[in-house]
Amino acid sequence: MTSLFSKFEGLAGALGSIVTAGGRNPFAVVIEKPLSSTVGIIEGRETLLFGTNNYLGLSQSKRAIEAAQAAAATYGVGTTGSRIANGTQSLHRRLERQIADFFKRRDAMVFSTGYQANLGMISALAGKDDYLFLDADSHASIYDGSRLGNAQIIRFRHNSPDDLYKRLKRLDAPNSAKLIVVEGIYSMTGNVAPMAEFAAIKRETGAYLMVDEAHSFGVLGENGRGAAEAEGAEADVDFIVGTFSKSLGTVGGYCVSDHPELELVRLNCRPYMFTASLPPEVIAATGAALEDMVAHPELRQQLMANAAQLHKGFMDLGLNASTRVSPVIAVTLETVEQAIPMWNRLLELGVYVNLSLPPATPDSRPLLRCSVMATHTPAQIEQTLAIFHQAAVDCGIPMQANAA
Amino acid sequence: MSETVESVSALIIQKLLANPKVPRDIDGNCKIMEDLAFDSLAVMNFVMEVEDSLDVSVPLDKLADIRTINDLAACIVDLKNKG
Numbered sequence: 502m503t504s505l506f507s508k509f510e511g512l513a514g515a516l517g518s519i520v521t522a523g524g525r526n527p528f529a530v531v532i533e534k535p536l537s538s539t540v541g542i543i544e545g546r547e548t549l550l551f552g553t554n555n556y557l558g559l560s561q562s563k564r565a566i567e568a569a570q571a572a573a574a575t576y577g578v579g580t581t582g583s584r585i586a587n588g589t590q591s592l593h594r595r596l597e598r599q600i601a602d603f604f605k606r607r608d609a610m611v612f613s614t615g616y617q618a619n620l621g622m623i624s625a626l627a628g629k630d631d632y633l634f635l636d637a638d639s640h641a642s643i644y645d646g647s648r649l650g651n652a653q654i655i656r657f658r659h660n661s662p663d664d665l666y667k668r669l670k671r672l673d674a675p676n677s678a679k680l681i682v683v684e685g686i687y688s689m690t691g692n693v694a695p696m697a698e699f700a701a702i703k704r705e706t707g708a709y710l711m712v713d714e715a716h717s718f719g720v721l722g723e724n725g726r727g728a729a730e731a732e733g734a735e736a737d738v739d740f741i742v743g744t745f746s747k748s749l750g751t752v753g754g755y756c757v758s759d760h761p762e763l764e765l766v767r768l769n770c771r772p773y774m775f776t777a778s779l780p781p782e783v784i785a786a787t788g789a790a791l792e793d794m795v796a797h798p799e800l801r802q803q804l805m806a807n808a809a810q811l812h813k814g815f816m817d818l819g820l821n822a823s824t825r826v827s828p829v830i831a832v833t834l835e836t837v838e839q840a841i842p843m844w845n846r847l848l849e850l851g852v853y854v855n856l857s858l859p860p861a862t863p864d865s866r867p868l869l870r871c872s873v874m875a876t877h878t879p880a881q882i883e884q885t886l887a888i889f890h891q892a893a894v895d896c897g898i899p900m901q902a903n904a905a
Numbered sequence: 906m907s908e909t910v911e912s913v914s915a916l917i918i919q920k921l922l923a924n925p926k927v928p929r930d931i932d933g934n935c936k937i938m939e940d941l942a943f944d945s946l947a948v949m950n951f952v953m954e955v956e957d958s959l960d961v962s963v964p965l966d967k968l969a970d971i972r973t974i975n976d977l978a979a980c981i982v983d984l985k986n987k988g
Protein backbone atom coordinates (compact mmCIF):
# COMPACT_ATOMS: atom_id res chain seq x y z
CA MET A 502 0.00 0.00 0.00
CA THR A 503 1.27 3.41 -0.91
CA SER A 504 1.29 5.88 1.93
CA LEU A 505 -0.50 9.17 1.42
CA PHE A 506 2.50 10.79 2.97
CA SER A 507 5.23 9.30 0.81
CA LYS A 508 5.18 12.50 -1.28
CA PHE A 509 6.40 14.37 1.80
CA GLU A 510 9.55 12.29 2.22
CA GLY A 511 11.73 14.69 0.25
CA LEU A 512 10.34 17.60 2.22
CA ALA A 513 10.91 15.86 5.52
CA GLY A 514 14.52 15.23 4.58
CA ALA A 515 15.06 18.83 3.51
CA LEU A 516 13.48 20.19 6.69
CA GLY A 517 15.51 17.78 8.78
CA SER A 518 18.76 19.01 7.32
CA ILE A 519 17.75 22.66 7.78
CA VAL A 520 17.00 22.02 11.45
CA THR A 521 20.23 20.06 11.90
CA ALA A 522 22.29 22.78 10.24
CA GLY A 523 20.88 25.59 12.35
CA GLY A 524 19.44 24.15 15.52
CA ARG A 525 15.84 25.29 15.03
CA ASN A 526 13.00 25.20 12.52
CA PRO A 527 12.91 28.61 10.80
CA PHE A 528 9.32 28.05 9.72
CA ALA A 529 8.04 27.51 13.25
CA VAL A 530 9.29 30.64 15.01
CA VAL A 531 6.91 31.66 17.79
CA ILE A 532 6.52 35.32 18.63
CA GLU A 533 5.45 34.82 22.21
CA LYS A 534 4.24 38.35 22.71
CA PRO A 535 4.59 41.53 20.71
CA LEU A 536 5.75 44.37 22.98
CA SER A 537 5.23 46.99 20.29
CA SER A 538 5.08 46.98 16.51
CA THR A 539 8.88 46.64 16.36
CA VAL A 540 9.82 44.42 19.33
CA GLY A 541 8.53 40.98 20.27
CA ILE A 542 9.50 38.24 22.69
CA ILE A 543 11.00 35.25 20.85
CA GLU A 544 12.57 32.35 22.81
CA GLY A 545 12.16 34.48 25.91
CA ARG A 546 14.31 37.29 24.50
CA GLU A 547 13.38 40.75 23.33
CA THR A 548 13.85 40.60 19.58
CA LEU A 549 13.81 43.32 16.95
CA LEU A 550 11.17 42.53 14.34
CA PHE A 551 12.47 43.03 10.82
CA GLY A 552 10.45 40.26 9.25
CA THR A 553 6.82 41.36 9.32
CA ASN A 554 4.73 43.19 6.72
CA ASN A 555 3.56 45.75 9.26
CA TYR A 556 5.08 48.58 7.22
CA LEU A 557 3.30 51.45 8.97
CA GLY A 558 3.07 49.79 12.37
CA LEU A 559 -0.72 49.97 12.20
CA SER A 560 -1.28 46.50 13.68
CA GLN A 561 -0.88 48.40 16.96
CA SER A 562 -2.99 51.43 15.91
CA LYS A 563 -4.90 52.74 18.94
CA ARG A 564 -7.67 53.99 16.70
CA ALA A 565 -8.04 50.55 15.08
CA ILE A 566 -7.97 48.70 18.41
CA GLU A 567 -10.70 50.92 19.83
CA ALA A 568 -12.80 50.60 16.68
CA ALA A 569 -12.53 46.80 16.87
CA GLN A 570 -13.59 46.77 20.50
CA ALA A 571 -16.58 49.01 19.84
CA ALA A 572 -17.67 47.01 16.77
CA ALA A 573 -17.46 43.71 18.62
CA ALA A 574 -19.55 45.16 21.46
CA THR A 575 -22.18 46.48 19.03
CA TYR A 576 -22.28 43.91 16.24
CA GLY A 577 -20.80 40.75 17.78
CA VAL A 578 -17.68 38.93 16.65
CA GLY A 579 -18.68 37.13 13.45
CA THR A 580 -20.93 37.07 10.42
CA THR A 581 -21.28 33.26 10.22
CA GLY A 582 -21.62 33.26 6.46
CA SER A 583 -20.99 34.67 3.03
CA ARG A 584 -22.17 38.00 1.72
CA ILE A 585 -24.10 36.35 -1.10
CA ALA A 586 -25.85 33.62 0.83
CA ASN A 587 -26.17 35.04 4.31
CA GLY A 588 -26.29 38.77 3.87
CA THR A 589 -24.06 41.79 3.82
CA GLN A 590 -23.72 43.95 6.89
CA SER A 591 -23.79 47.72 6.63
CA LEU A 592 -20.20 47.70 7.87
CA HIS A 593 -19.04 45.79 4.80
CA ARG A 594 -20.61 48.26 2.40
CA ARG A 595 -19.21 51.17 4.37
CA LEU A 596 -15.70 49.75 4.17
CA GLU A 597 -16.07 49.08 0.45
CA ARG A 598 -17.12 52.69 -0.08
CA GLN A 599 -14.18 53.89 2.00
CA ILE A 600 -11.66 51.80 0.03
CA ALA A 601 -13.17 52.81 -3.32
CA ASP A 602 -13.05 56.50 -2.33
CA PHE A 603 -9.46 56.16 -1.17
CA PHE A 604 -8.47 54.80 -4.58
CA LYS A 605 -10.84 57.21 -6.40
CA ARG A 606 -12.58 54.26 -8.05
CA ARG A 607 -16.19 53.47 -8.81
CA ASP A 608 -16.49 50.53 -6.44
CA ALA A 609 -14.66 48.00 -4.31
CA MET A 610 -15.12 44.36 -3.37
CA VAL A 611 -13.84 43.22 -0.01
CA PHE A 612 -12.62 39.62 0.37
CA SER A 613 -11.73 37.66 3.48
CA THR A 614 -8.02 37.63 2.61
CA GLY A 615 -5.71 39.04 -0.05
CA TYR A 616 -5.04 35.50 -1.19
CA GLN A 617 -8.75 35.09 -1.89
CA ALA A 618 -8.92 38.47 -3.63
CA ASN A 619 -6.38 37.25 -6.19
CA LEU A 620 -7.88 33.81 -6.38
CA GLY A 621 -11.35 35.28 -6.86
CA MET A 622 -10.65 38.14 -9.23
CA ILE A 623 -8.29 36.27 -11.54
CA SER A 624 -10.46 33.15 -11.76
CA ALA A 625 -13.64 35.16 -12.28
CA LEU A 626 -12.17 37.45 -14.93
CA ALA A 627 -10.00 35.07 -16.94
CA GLY A 628 -11.93 32.05 -18.14
CA LYS A 629 -11.22 29.19 -20.51
CA ASP A 630 -10.95 31.22 -23.72
CA ASP A 631 -8.94 34.08 -22.26
CA TYR A 632 -5.21 34.63 -21.93
CA LEU A 633 -3.44 35.62 -18.75
CA PHE A 634 0.01 37.17 -18.87
CA LEU A 635 1.73 36.70 -15.53
CA ASP A 636 5.03 38.08 -14.32
CA ALA A 637 7.32 35.09 -13.78
CA ASP A 638 7.85 35.99 -10.11
CA SER A 639 4.15 36.31 -9.27
CA HIS A 640 2.85 35.47 -5.82
CA ALA A 641 1.35 32.00 -5.29
CA SER A 642 -2.15 33.45 -5.03
CA ILE A 643 -1.85 34.79 -8.59
CA TYR A 644 -0.71 31.42 -9.94
CA ASP A 645 -3.45 29.65 -8.01
CA GLY A 646 -6.14 32.04 -9.26
CA SER A 647 -4.98 31.38 -12.81
CA ARG A 648 -5.43 27.66 -12.36
CA LEU A 649 -8.85 28.01 -10.78
CA GLY A 650 -10.11 29.95 -13.80
CA ASN A 651 -8.82 27.57 -16.51
CA ALA A 652 -7.41 30.41 -18.62
CA GLN A 653 -4.42 29.99 -20.92
CA ILE A 654 -1.46 31.18 -18.86
CA ILE A 655 1.59 32.81 -20.39
CA ARG A 656 4.49 33.76 -18.15
CA PHE A 657 6.76 36.67 -19.02
CA ARG A 658 10.18 37.53 -17.63
CA HIS A 659 10.12 39.29 -14.30
CA ASN A 660 9.58 43.05 -14.56
CA SER A 661 10.34 43.00 -18.28
CA PRO A 662 7.94 45.10 -20.38
CA ASP A 663 9.88 44.08 -23.51
CA ASP A 664 9.35 40.41 -22.85
CA LEU A 665 5.66 40.97 -22.13
CA TYR A 666 5.30 42.92 -25.36
CA LYS A 667 7.02 40.21 -27.37
CA ARG A 668 4.73 37.53 -25.94
CA LEU A 669 1.59 39.57 -26.53
CA LYS A 670 2.65 40.20 -30.12
CA ARG A 671 3.54 36.57 -30.65
CA LEU A 672 0.08 35.42 -29.66
CA ASP A 673 -2.33 35.12 -32.53
CA ALA A 674 -5.68 35.13 -30.73
CA PRO A 675 -7.65 38.16 -31.83
CA ASN A 676 -10.86 36.82 -30.32
CA SER A 677 -9.50 36.19 -26.84
CA ALA A 678 -9.48 38.73 -24.02
CA LYS A 679 -6.09 39.28 -22.43
CA LEU A 680 -5.33 40.20 -18.83
CA ILE A 681 -1.87 41.24 -17.66
CA VAL A 682 -1.15 40.73 -13.95
CA VAL A 683 1.78 42.37 -12.15
CA GLU A 684 2.64 43.30 -8.57
CA GLY A 685 3.50 46.77 -7.29
CA ILE A 686 6.32 45.69 -4.97
CA TYR A 687 7.51 42.08 -5.12
CA SER A 688 7.31 40.59 -1.66
CA MET A 689 10.59 38.67 -1.62
CA THR A 690 12.97 41.05 -3.36
CA GLY A 691 11.40 44.49 -2.99
CA ASN A 692 11.56 44.99 -6.77
CA VAL A 693 9.09 47.60 -8.01
CA ALA A 694 7.13 47.10 -11.25
CA PRO A 695 7.75 49.58 -14.09
CA MET A 696 4.07 50.49 -14.17
CA ALA A 697 4.23 53.25 -16.78
CA GLU A 698 5.82 50.88 -19.31
CA PHE A 699 3.31 48.14 -18.59
CA ALA A 700 0.50 50.69 -18.98
CA ALA A 701 1.80 51.73 -22.40
CA ILE A 702 1.84 48.11 -23.56
CA LYS A 703 -1.66 47.58 -22.27
CA ARG A 704 -2.86 50.60 -24.25
CA GLU A 705 -1.17 49.50 -27.44
CA THR A 706 -2.31 45.89 -27.32
CA GLY A 707 -5.83 46.32 -25.95
CA ALA A 708 -5.17 44.02 -23.01
CA TYR A 709 -6.53 44.62 -19.52
CA LEU A 710 -4.17 45.37 -16.65
CA MET A 711 -4.38 44.22 -13.03
CA VAL A 712 -1.89 45.18 -10.35
CA ASP A 713 -1.56 43.53 -6.96
CA GLU A 714 -0.52 46.35 -4.64
CA ALA A 715 -0.28 44.02 -1.61
CA HIS A 716 3.11 45.41 -0.51
CA SER A 717 2.87 48.86 -2.08
CA PHE A 718 -0.53 50.04 -0.78
CA GLY A 719 0.15 52.67 1.87
CA VAL A 720 3.82 52.53 0.93
CA LEU A 721 4.31 53.98 -2.59
CA GLY A 722 2.71 57.00 -4.23
CA GLU A 723 2.08 60.43 -2.83
CA ASN A 724 -1.17 59.31 -1.26
CA GLY A 725 -0.18 55.70 -0.70
CA ARG A 726 -2.22 54.31 -3.57
CA GLY A 727 0.72 52.17 -4.63
CA ALA A 728 3.08 51.66 -7.54
CA ALA A 729 0.49 52.73 -10.12
CA GLU A 730 0.07 56.08 -8.38
CA ALA A 731 3.82 56.49 -7.97
CA GLU A 732 4.32 56.11 -11.72
CA GLY A 733 1.26 58.04 -12.85
CA ALA A 734 -0.23 54.90 -14.40
CA GLU A 735 -3.51 54.63 -12.52
CA ALA A 736 -5.70 55.57 -15.49
CA ASP A 737 -4.54 52.44 -17.33
CA VAL A 738 -4.99 50.04 -14.44
CA ASP A 739 -8.32 48.26 -14.75
CA PHE A 740 -8.16 46.40 -11.44
CA ILE A 741 -6.17 46.99 -8.29
CA VAL A 742 -6.13 44.13 -5.82
CA GLY A 743 -4.51 44.19 -2.43
CA THR A 744 -4.62 43.20 1.18
CA PHE A 745 -5.31 44.74 4.56
CA SER A 746 -2.83 42.37 6.16
CA LYS A 747 0.28 44.44 5.55
CA SER A 748 0.24 48.24 5.71
CA LEU A 749 -3.15 48.33 7.47
CA GLY A 750 -2.15 45.67 9.97
CA THR A 751 -5.43 43.71 9.99
CA VAL A 752 -6.62 40.99 7.62
CA GLY A 753 -8.68 40.91 4.43
CA GLY A 754 -8.38 41.63 0.73
CA TYR A 755 -9.95 43.92 -1.83
CA CYS A 756 -10.33 44.75 -5.48
CA VAL A 757 -11.15 48.24 -6.75
CA SER A 758 -12.17 49.10 -10.28
CA ASP A 759 -14.06 51.57 -12.42
CA HIS A 760 -15.65 48.77 -14.45
CA PRO A 761 -19.34 48.53 -13.47
CA GLU A 762 -19.18 44.77 -14.10
CA LEU A 763 -17.47 44.41 -10.72
CA GLU A 764 -20.99 44.02 -9.33
CA LEU A 765 -21.45 40.91 -11.50
CA VAL A 766 -18.11 39.48 -10.44
CA ARG A 767 -19.61 39.13 -6.96
CA LEU A 768 -21.96 36.49 -8.37
CA ASN A 769 -19.33 34.68 -10.36
CA CYS A 770 -16.52 34.40 -7.89
CA ARG A 771 -16.18 31.27 -5.83
CA PRO A 772 -13.61 32.58 -3.29
CA TYR A 773 -16.05 35.42 -2.54
CA MET A 774 -19.29 33.44 -2.55
CA PHE A 775 -18.35 30.30 -0.68
CA THR A 776 -16.60 31.59 2.39
CA ALA A 777 -17.61 33.67 5.40
CA SER A 778 -17.24 37.43 5.17
CA LEU A 779 -14.92 39.35 7.47
CA PRO A 780 -16.14 39.78 11.05
CA PRO A 781 -17.31 43.20 12.30
CA GLU A 782 -14.27 43.89 14.49
CA VAL A 783 -11.90 43.32 11.56
CA ILE A 784 -13.97 45.49 9.24
CA ALA A 785 -14.09 48.27 11.82
CA ALA A 786 -10.38 48.03 12.63
CA THR A 787 -9.50 48.10 8.94
CA GLY A 788 -11.58 51.21 8.31
CA ALA A 789 -9.99 52.92 11.30
CA ALA A 790 -6.48 51.89 10.24
CA LEU A 791 -7.16 53.36 6.80
CA GLU A 792 -8.24 56.62 8.45
CA ASP A 793 -5.02 56.54 10.46
CA MET A 794 -3.00 56.00 7.32
CA VAL A 795 -4.68 58.90 5.53
CA ALA A 796 -4.29 61.15 8.57
CA HIS A 797 -0.57 60.38 8.90
CA PRO A 798 1.22 60.70 5.59
CA GLU A 799 4.40 61.29 7.58
CA LEU A 800 4.39 57.55 8.37
CA ARG A 801 5.14 56.92 4.70
CA GLN A 802 8.00 59.41 4.69
CA GLN A 803 9.47 57.87 7.83
CA LEU A 804 9.13 54.41 6.28
CA MET A 805 11.13 55.46 3.23
CA ALA A 806 13.75 57.20 5.37
CA ASN A 807 14.10 54.03 7.45
CA ALA A 808 14.34 51.89 4.33
CA ALA A 809 17.09 54.14 3.00
CA GLN A 810 18.98 53.92 6.30
CA LEU A 811 18.87 50.11 6.38
CA HIS A 812 19.72 49.86 2.71
CA LYS A 813 22.72 52.17 2.99
CA GLY A 814 23.86 50.27 6.07
CA PHE A 815 23.82 46.97 4.17
CA MET A 816 25.75 48.56 1.31
CA ASP A 817 28.34 49.95 3.73
CA LEU A 818 28.73 46.53 5.32
CA GLY A 819 29.34 45.05 1.88
CA LEU A 820 26.35 42.73 1.97
CA ASN A 821 24.56 41.91 -1.26
CA ALA A 822 21.30 43.83 -0.77
CA SER A 823 18.63 44.56 -3.39
CA THR A 824 19.59 47.49 -5.60
CA ARG A 825 16.30 49.30 -5.18
CA VAL A 826 15.49 51.07 -1.89
CA SER A 827 12.09 49.84 -0.78
CA PRO A 828 10.63 48.70 2.55
CA VAL A 829 11.43 45.13 1.53
CA ILE A 830 15.19 44.67 1.35
CA ALA A 831 16.54 41.23 0.57
CA VAL A 832 20.11 40.28 1.41
CA THR A 833 21.18 37.60 -1.06
CA LEU A 834 23.63 34.93 0.06
CA GLU A 835 25.39 32.51 -2.25
CA THR A 836 24.56 29.20 -0.62
CA VAL A 837 21.99 27.62 1.66
CA GLU A 838 24.96 26.51 3.80
CA GLN A 839 25.66 30.18 4.51
CA ALA A 840 22.05 31.28 4.87
CA ILE A 841 20.93 28.84 7.54
CA PRO A 842 23.61 29.58 10.17
CA MET A 843 23.39 33.30 9.39
CA TRP A 844 19.64 33.39 9.93
CA ASN A 845 19.96 31.45 13.19
CA ARG A 846 22.78 33.67 14.44
CA LEU A 847 20.72 36.79 13.71
CA LEU A 848 17.87 35.41 15.80
CA GLU A 849 20.21 34.50 18.65
CA LEU A 850 21.64 38.01 18.60
CA GLY A 851 18.14 39.52 18.66
CA VAL A 852 16.94 40.22 15.12
CA TYR A 853 14.11 38.38 13.40
CA VAL A 854 14.14 38.38 9.60
CA ASN A 855 12.63 35.96 7.06
CA LEU A 856 14.66 33.07 5.69
CA SER A 857 13.76 32.31 2.12
CA LEU A 858 15.23 29.28 0.42
CA PRO A 859 15.21 28.11 -3.20
CA PRO A 860 13.06 27.15 -5.07
CA ALA A 861 10.89 29.78 -3.34
CA THR A 862 13.43 32.47 -4.33
CA PRO A 863 13.63 33.95 -7.81
CA ASP A 864 17.19 33.08 -8.80
CA SER A 865 17.94 29.89 -6.86
CA ARG A 866 20.02 31.68 -4.23
CA PRO A 867 18.80 32.02 -0.63
CA LEU A 868 17.57 35.35 0.71
CA LEU A 869 17.35 36.98 4.10
CA ARG A 870 14.26 39.08 3.60
CA CYS A 871 14.13 42.16 5.79
CA SER A 872 11.15 44.44 6.03
CA VAL A 873 11.28 47.92 7.46
CA MET A 874 8.58 49.73 9.43
CA ALA A 875 7.80 53.40 9.84
CA THR A 876 7.91 52.77 13.58
CA HIS A 877 11.49 51.46 13.68
CA THR A 878 13.75 54.01 15.32
CA PRO A 879 17.10 54.97 13.78
CA ALA A 880 18.74 53.38 16.83
CA GLN A 881 16.94 50.08 16.21
CA ILE A 882 18.12 50.11 12.60
CA GLU A 883 21.72 50.82 13.68
CA GLN A 884 21.53 47.99 16.19
CA THR A 885 20.21 45.65 13.52
CA LEU A 886 23.06 46.57 11.19
CA ALA A 887 25.58 45.93 13.97
CA ILE A 888 24.00 42.53 14.57
CA PHE A 889 24.13 41.72 10.84
CA HIS A 890 27.83 42.57 10.88
CA GLN A 891 28.46 40.41 13.94
CA ALA A 892 26.46 37.49 12.52
CA ALA A 893 28.24 37.69 9.17
CA VAL A 894 31.63 37.63 10.92
CA ASP A 895 30.57 34.74 13.17
CA CYS A 896 29.30 32.74 10.19
CA GLY A 897 32.18 33.56 7.85
CA ILE A 898 29.99 35.34 5.31
CA PRO A 899 32.15 37.29 2.86
CA MET A 900 31.51 41.03 2.91
CA GLN A 901 32.89 43.12 0.07
CA ALA A 902 33.79 46.65 1.05
CA ASN A 903 31.74 48.66 -1.43
CA ALA A 904 33.61 51.45 -3.10
CA ALA A 905 31.50 54.39 -2.05
CA MET B 906 6.90 25.69 -40.63
CA SER B 907 9.73 23.23 -40.94
CA GLU B 908 10.26 22.13 -37.34
CA THR B 909 9.71 18.48 -36.56
CA VAL B 910 9.53 16.77 -33.19
CA GLU B 911 13.04 15.43 -33.88
CA SER B 912 14.53 18.81 -34.66
CA VAL B 913 12.87 20.53 -31.71
CA SER B 914 13.87 17.70 -29.41
CA ALA B 915 17.47 18.03 -30.58
CA LEU B 916 17.41 21.74 -29.91
CA ILE B 917 16.03 21.20 -26.41
CA ILE B 918 18.75 18.66 -25.65
CA GLN B 919 21.41 21.00 -26.94
CA LYS B 920 20.10 23.76 -24.65
CA LEU B 921 19.92 21.42 -21.68
CA LEU B 922 23.51 20.27 -22.20
CA ALA B 923 24.66 23.87 -21.92
CA ASN B 924 23.81 23.48 -18.21
CA PRO B 925 26.73 21.59 -16.61
CA LYS B 926 24.47 20.07 -13.95
CA VAL B 927 22.46 18.13 -16.53
CA PRO B 928 23.58 14.49 -17.07
CA ARG B 929 25.48 14.04 -20.36
CA ASP B 930 23.58 11.01 -21.62
CA ILE B 931 20.09 12.47 -21.98
CA ASP B 932 17.77 11.67 -24.87
CA GLY B 933 14.25 12.53 -25.94
CA ASN B 934 12.68 9.98 -23.64
CA CYS B 935 14.17 11.47 -20.47
CA LYS B 936 11.64 12.72 -17.94
CA ILE B 937 12.35 16.36 -17.32
CA MET B 938 11.57 16.53 -13.63
CA GLU B 939 12.57 13.05 -12.53
CA ASP B 940 15.62 12.33 -14.70
CA LEU B 941 17.01 15.84 -14.79
CA ALA B 942 16.07 16.73 -11.21
CA PHE B 943 14.38 19.97 -12.26
CA ASP B 944 11.89 21.46 -9.82
CA SER B 945 8.70 23.04 -11.17
CA LEU B 946 10.23 26.53 -11.24
CA ALA B 947 13.32 25.31 -13.07
CA VAL B 948 11.08 23.66 -15.68
CA MET B 949 9.12 26.87 -16.23
CA ASN B 950 12.31 28.90 -16.52
CA PHE B 951 13.85 26.44 -18.94
CA VAL B 952 10.74 26.38 -21.10
CA MET B 953 10.97 30.18 -21.32
CA GLU B 954 14.40 29.85 -22.92
CA VAL B 955 13.15 27.33 -25.44
CA GLU B 956 10.19 29.60 -26.20
CA ASP B 957 12.54 32.42 -27.06
CA SER B 958 14.65 30.29 -29.39
CA LEU B 959 11.61 29.06 -31.28
CA ASP B 960 9.44 32.16 -31.03
CA VAL B 961 6.51 30.36 -29.47
CA SER B 962 4.70 30.62 -26.12
CA VAL B 963 3.70 27.44 -24.34
CA PRO B 964 0.72 28.14 -22.04
CA LEU B 965 1.45 26.88 -18.52
CA ASP B 966 -1.57 24.62 -18.45
CA LYS B 967 -0.03 22.62 -21.33
CA LEU B 968 3.06 21.98 -19.19
CA ALA B 969 1.01 19.86 -16.81
CA ASP B 970 0.80 17.08 -19.43
CA ILE B 971 4.45 17.19 -20.37
CA ARG B 972 6.83 14.68 -18.81
CA THR B 973 9.56 13.93 -21.34
CA ILE B 974 11.70 16.03 -23.64
CA ASN B 975 9.85 14.55 -26.62
CA ASP B 976 6.49 15.55 -25.04
CA LEU B 977 7.69 19.13 -24.86
CA ALA B 978 8.95 18.99 -28.45
CA ALA B 979 5.63 17.57 -29.70
CA CYS B 980 3.69 20.25 -27.84
CA ILE B 981 5.82 23.01 -29.37
CA VAL B 982 5.50 21.61 -32.90
CA ASP B 983 1.76 21.42 -32.39
CA LEU B 984 1.57 25.03 -31.19
CA LYS B 985 3.69 26.21 -34.12
CA ASN B 986 1.55 24.43 -36.68
CA LYS B 987 -1.57 26.03 -35.25
CA GLY B 988 -0.01 29.48 -35.30
Ligand SMILES: Cc1ncc(COP(=O)(O)O)c(C=O)c1O
Nearest residue numbers: 614615616640688715744746753
Ligand atom coordinates in the same frame (compact mmCIF):
# COMPACT_ATOMS: atom_id res chain seq x y z
C1 LIG C 1 1.84 39.86 -3.59
C2 LIG C 1 0.89 39.28 -2.61
N1 LIG C 1 -0.41 39.14 -2.95
C3 LIG C 1 -1.29 38.64 -2.07
C4 LIG C 1 -0.92 38.23 -0.80
C5 LIG C 1 -1.94 37.61 0.10
O1 LIG C 1 -2.40 38.47 1.08
P1 LIG C 1 -3.14 37.96 2.38
O2 LIG C 1 -2.09 37.78 3.44
O3 LIG C 1 -4.10 39.03 2.71
O4 LIG C 1 -3.82 36.66 2.06
C6 LIG C 1 0.41 38.40 -0.40
C7 LIG C 1 0.86 38.08 0.95
O5 LIG C 1 0.98 37.02 1.42
C8 LIG C 1 1.34 38.92 -1.33
O6 LIG C 1 2.63 39.03 -1.00
